[in-house]
Amino acid sequence: MDRSSLSSSAYADLVDLGRRIYDRALIRREDELITDPRGQPIGWLLDTRVPMLDGDLFAEVGSVLADRLRDRDVHQVVGYGFGAYPLVCSVLADSGTPAFKGGLVRDEAKGHGRRRLVEGPVTPEKPTVLLDDIINSGRSAGQALELLRAENFNIVGMMTLFNFTWSNGQSRIEEDGVWVDSLLDLNLRENKKSSSDSA
């Protein structure tokens, strides 16, 4: 089930959840120095690890994601990066059935021990969804897909908390044959929220 098929009350609940995640994740330049990858100061960012590593929202988000994944008949999830790892764990913690299998993807296979790129009880043949907190340019999702495909994983979709719709990340990933579903679309550049389905 995607957003378009939700009842109005389920939709309102989703927007409310998105708003609470957003409010807890928002870091502004007034709060602390934050920089882009080139080291330049930026006005704001969302640090979803703050709400996702807090017990109350962790469980709530996990149950929403798990329901959506079951609606799509997917029971295996993987995550690449610190924004994604708590999402994977939150889905695994959902008490519904069937239970999920989860995997955590490394930048490169560990050099010793089991020497695995993907940790966890996941199998490449099963339809798998890549979880991430944010899709912006789609660069990090593209990297994850490359790593996972090199290990023969069948990645059918990507699910995120937020979609920064001013970038073309979603179309970039969809062009690669992977569906993209986000709990909430953010559609304005400067820390504003859309009037429709934004957090």
Ligand SMILES: O=C(O)c1cc(=O)[nH]c(=O)n1[C@@H]1O[C@H](COP(=O)(O)O)[C@@H](O)[C@H]1O
């Ligand atoms: O770089 C981002 O776009 C980004 C913005 C932000 O406010 N918070 C944030 O965590 N990100 C990270 O950037 C990644 C998505 O950006 P793209 O790789 O450009 O799609 C996600 O994995 C996020 O973890």
